[in-house]
Amino acid sequence: MAYFLRKLAFFVLTLWAAVTLNFLIPRLQPGDPAEAILRRLGGDQGPSTVDPAQLEAIRTMLGISGENIVVQYGQYIASIFRGEFGVSYTYFPYSVTDVIGDAMLWTLVLVGVTTIFSFIVGTLLGTWAAYRRGTRVDGVLTLGSTFLGTLPYFWIALLLIYVFAFQLQWFPEGGGYSSTVPGLGGEFLVDAFQHAVLPAVSLLITGPIGWILAMRNNMVQSLGEDFSRLAVARGLSERRIAISYGARIAILPSVTGFALALGGLFGGTVLVEQVFNYPGLGRLLVEAVGNRDYPLLQALFLMTTTGILLANLLADVAYGILDPRVRREVSA
Amino acid sequence: MSRNSRRRAAGAVALAAATAIALAGCGGGADRGGGLTEEGFIQKLEYGGFGGGDNPQVNYNPFLVPTRLAAWEYLYEPLMETNDYTCEATPWLATDFSWNEDGTQLTYEMREGPTWTDGEALDGEDVKFTFELLRDNEALDVDGVWRYLDSVEAPDPGTVVFTFTGPGASAFTLVNNVRIVPEHIWKDVEDPVTFTNEEPVSSGPMTVKSFTPQALVIERNPDFWGAEDVKVQEIQFNKSDAGQVEQLKLSRGDYDANAMFVPNIEEVYVDKDPENNHYWFASGSPISLFMNLEQAPFDDVAFRKAIALGIDRERIVEEAQYGYVEPASQTGLVLPGMEEWLPEGLEGDASYIAYDADAAAEALDAAGYGTDGSGKRLDKTGQPMEFSFKVPGGYNDWIQAAQVMQDDFEALGITIDLQTPTPETVESDRSLGEYEMTFGVRGGTCNMFRNFQEPLASDQTAPTGEKAATNEIRWRDDRTDQLVEELRVAVGEEDQRAAVGELSQIMMDEVPYVPIWYGANWFQYSTKQATGWPNEDDPYAKYADSLLVLTHLQPTGSEG
Numbered sequence: 001m002a003y004f005l006r007k008l009a010f011f012v013l014t015l016w017a018a019v020t021l022n023f024l025i026p027r028l029q030p031g032d033p034a035e036a037i038l039r040r041l042g043g044d045q046g047p048s049t050v051d052p053a054q055l056e057a058i059r060t061m062l063g064i065s066g067e068n069i070v071v072q073y074g075q076y077i078a079s080i081f082r083g084e085f086g087v088s089y090t091y092f093p094y095s096v097t098d099v100i101g102d103a104m105l106w107t108l109v110l111v112g113v114t115t116i117f118s119f120i121v122g123t124l125l126g127t128w129a130a131y132r133r134g135t136r137v138d139g140v141l142t143l144g145s146t147f148l149g150t151l152p153y154f155w156i157a158l159l160l161i162y163v164f165a166f167q168l169q170w171f172p173e174g175g176g177y178s179s180t181v182p183g184l185g186g187e188f189l190v191d192a193f194q195h196a197v198l199p200a201v202s203l204l205i206t207g208p209i210g211w212i213l214a215m216r217n218n219m220v221q222s223l224g225e226d227f228s229r230l231a232v233a234r235g236l237s238e239r240r241i242a243i244s245y246g247a248r249i250a251i252l253p254s255v256t257g258f259a260l261a262l263g264g265l266f267g268g269t270v271l272v273e274q275v276f277n278y279p280g281l282g283r284l285l286v287e288a289v290g291n292r293d294y295p296l297l298q299a300l301f302l303m304t305t306t307g308i309l310l311a312n313l314l315a316d317v318a319y320g321i322l323d324p325r326v327r328r329e330v331s332a
Numbered sequence: 333m334s335r336n337s338r339r340r341a342a343g344a345v346a347l348a349a350a351t352a353i354a355l356a357g358c359g360g361g362a363d364r365g366g367g368l369t370e371e372g373f374i375q376k377l378e379y380g381g382f383g384g385g386d387n388p389q390v391n392y393n394p395f396l397v398p399t400r401l402a403a404w405e406y407l408y409e410p411l412m413e414t415n416d417y418t419c420e421a422t423p424w425l426a427t428d429f430s431w432n433e434d435g436t437q438l439t440y441e442m443r444e445g446p447t448w449t450d451g452e453a454l455d456g457e458d459v460k461f462t463f464e465l466l467r468d469n470e471a472l473d474v475d476g477v478w479r480y481l482d483s484v485e486a487p488d489p490g491t492v493v494f495t496f497t498g499p500g501a502s503a504f505t506l507v508n509n510v511r512i513v514p515e516h517i518w519k520d521v522e523d524p525v526t527f528t529n530e531e532p533v534s535s536g537p538m539t540v541k542s543f544t545p546q547a548l549v550i551e552r553n554p555d556f557w558g559a560e561d562v563k564v565q566e567i568q569f570n571k572s573d574a575g576q577v578e579q580l581k582l583s584r585g586d587y588d589a590n591a592m593f594v595p596n597i598e599e600v601y602v603d604k605d606p607e608n609n610h611y612w613f614a615s616g617s618p619i620s621l622f623m624n625l626e627q628a629p630f631d632d633v634a635f636r637k638a639i640a641l642g643i644d645r646e647r648i649v650e651e652a653q654y655g656y657v658e659p660a661s662q663t664g665l666v667l668p669g670m671e672e673w674l675p676e677g678l679e680g681d682a683s684y685i686a687y688d689a690d691a692a693a694e695a696l697d698a699a700g701y702g703t704d705g706s707g708k709r710l711d712k713t714g715q716p717m718e719f720s721f722k723v724p725g726g727y728n729d730w731i732q733a734a735q736v737m738q739d740d741f742e743a744l745g746i747t748i749d750l751q752t753p754t755p756e757t758v759e760s761d762r763s764l765g766e767y768e769m770t771f772g773v774r775g776g777t778c779n780m781f782r783n784f785q786e787p788l789a790s791d792q793t794a795p796t797g798e799k800a801a802t803n804e805i806r807w808r809d810d811r812t813d814q815l816v817e818e819l820r821v822a823v824g825e826e827d828q829r830a831a832v833g834e835l836s837q838i839m840m841d842e843v844p845y846v847p848i849w850y851g852a853n854w855f856q857y858s859t860k861q862a863t864g865w866p867n868e869d870d871p872y873a874k875y876a877d878s879l880l881v882l883t884h885l886q887p888t889g890s891e892g
Binding site for chain 1: 384385386387389391396397398423451470472473475476479525526527529544545546547571572573576577580581606754755756757758760782786802803814
């Protein structure tokens with residue numbers, strides 16, 4: 001029990017620290033949200049001069065408070081407990097909750113599905129490679145993954161866009177959907193599916209690599225442990241040893257990794273959404289950083305950190321239940 | 333990659349592709365309308381982005397600068413529409429204007445006939461209401477027009493009278509920039525600062541047809557007072573894709589007009605269809621070398637003049653700017669658009685400082701900055717000259733320009749330590765005066781008062797270490813202040829011209845800062861469907877002057 005309580009206390013403490021850093025870090029950077037917005041607006045037409053009157057008006061508009069930082073911190077903590085994240089500077093006068101709500105579904109569907117799929121496929125392939133370690137299957141999978149892993153993700157993504165969107169024109173170049181109004185109609189779903197294919201394929205090419213290599217290496221290691229040798233000595237079938245002795249132990253670190261990947265879903269989508277112009281949370285994050293959109297940034301970071309910490313907590317708990325050794329080591 | 337995994341990957345892609353195609357026929361690709369409507373209007377023009385960020389939300393409130401969608405420019409109209417190239421005002425909702433004797437009152441005559449899209453007439457009362465809306469909601473007055481205004485009256489529906497707190501000529505462009513909104517709708521708006529105006533009642537040449545976060549379509553307003561000049565039925569704005577994808581779309585001919593930076597535009601765009609694809613990068617505000625005038629040797633005019641001679645602007649334009657822009661005139665004015673403002677003696681090439689390394693070196697010698705045995709330039713205390721030059725990190729073209737300048741200074745024996753902190757840091761250091769050399773962008777707008785007041789007036793500066801409002805170089809000069817004040821109170825353009833002329837001369841003689849190159853207004857256009865786009869030969873507007881551009885467009889082949 002002490003193990004679980006300790007994990008819970010750690011969770012609360014890190015969450016508080018994360019929330020506080022989340023508040024402080026953007027404010028300690030130089031730069032002013034109003035100027036950032038004006039700079040972005042001037043972007044298309046070359047650099048423009050910034051008029052102080054304009055800055056003042058935009059500050060007033062966004063309600064950028066001149067309060068001292070302690071008061072701001074108090075307001076911020078209070079608003080978190082009320083579940084209010086304020087009005088986005090980038091999407092003024094829309095609220096942060098509205099904007100995130102719009103973007104979340106896209107990320108959840110695209111990246112959520114591909115992450116789960118990558119994990120399953122990667123783990124299975126890794127298990128297979130370890131089971132057949134030293135054979136051609138193993139060599140092909142290991143070398144193939146290592147090679148694919150060295151290619152930059154955006155390069156693969158751009159290649160896909162160039163070949164399948166520009167040359168063959170099978171799929172749209174980017175975006176989440178075309179001019180049709182979002183809704184649950186069949187036409188929209190087909191359209192959204194078409195837009196999701198290329199980003200999903202790009203994620204599926206690179207996604208399983210980590211899982212393959214991790215699973216294979218962990219499993220090869222656990223197959224070399226004493227308990228596996230004992231199993232061999234007992235004359236158990238090779239397949240049974242691989243599954244019950246090798247894979248069962250080897251999958252534990254991968255489960256933690258998977259929990260973290262799901263928890264960090266929102267933060268880890270920046271690249272794919274940038275390249276494919278996908279209307280999800282990753283792009284929102286980049287935009288919020290560029291515009292010093294504190295309310296939006298904080299809400300996004302809060303989601304990500306809470307997600308990761310929560311996933312960590314759950315993984316710890318699951319670990320404690322699945323592998324009694326962990327519980328004993330810690331409380332001993 | 334192994335043969336096996338390659339086959340697997342290819343198989344997965346093909347399967348996914350086949351599924352999508354089976355589901356929806358042919359996906360992707362550009363579906364361009366083209367052609368004319370029955371009335372002979374251009375069916376549809378495709379434009380670039382429409383603002384509102386990566387996940388645009390509906391917002392047609394013309395005063396909410398950070399998030400309004402591009403349609404606002406076509407929905408609401410100003411009293412006078414300014415051509416941002418020549419800075420001339422074209423009659424729009426007002427047909428004429430006049431100043432009183434001492435320049436404190438500006439009277440507009442309203443056009444007869446404009447109506448709102450709900451049928452109500454647009455008159456002087458709407459103008460009065462709009463300006464009072466800005467007065468009562470400071471956040472909406474983004475140009476700060478009420479810094480100058482005292483009152484706005486509409487003695488009759490056809491007349492509007494602006495009374496300024498002093499002579500108002502310097503605020504003329506600000507008044508003209510304000511878009512008029514309907515009183516009968518907006519008077520009931522609870523909080524105009526958070527009003528997103530989702531179903532706009534407007535008066536302009538176009539109305540909103542449809543919106544999704546991927547595309548915004550506006551269509552011709554047949555009841556617009558100048559509808560006979562509008563030959564475009566629909567304009568579709570398309571949310572921009574990531575940089576390289578956007579370039580591919582441009583070169584494929586997806587856009588009738590766009591405003592984006594493209595490296596190597598001749599090859600990427602023009603060569604794809606030389607007959608139809610064109611570009612015009614009109615000059616905008618100059619990017620200038622700022623030197624902190626509170627430090628030696630930058631406080632020495634002889635030093636600054638020598639430096640101005642020693643910068644190879646042509647090479648900067650070629651190597652750092654793809655040759656897209658023009659070297660800047662030392663006057664700070666954007667030429668040739670504003671050449672009418674030049675004083676006598678500075679016409680033609682006279683206000684450009686030509687690169688002359690030898691003359692620069694001689695000038696430095698003569699001013700007492702000699703060289704040591706190894707060719708290093710020494711300051712007046714005998715120390716080798718070495719300056720830091722702060723350029724915003726990530727502004728790659730600026731960094732390249734600074735590298736060219738580093739070479740130029742090296743040739744004069746001066747060492748430049750190029751630093752590239754974040755843009756925010758550079759901005760903050762510039763306003764605090766915590767720099768030796770840096771780039772700055774001031775002036776070059778159609779408001780002559782702002783152009784000179786912001787970079788040069790003493791009341792816009794502060795000592796090093798304190799935040800300067802806009803005079804970041806820390807120029808303090810009584811004669812300049814006097815001329816800026818004359819510009820502020822000038823009655824009519826003649827008086828303004830006199831002050832602008834003298835200020836240009838100060839820029840030439842005293843070199844408070846060194847304009848290097850003109851920032852570009854990116855603009856690509858195709859004449860496949862429409863002609864009449866503004867260009868170098870016919871600079872009736874910049875691309876951003878949407879109302880002027882729209883009313884000049886003609887279906888291709890129609891003008892014969």
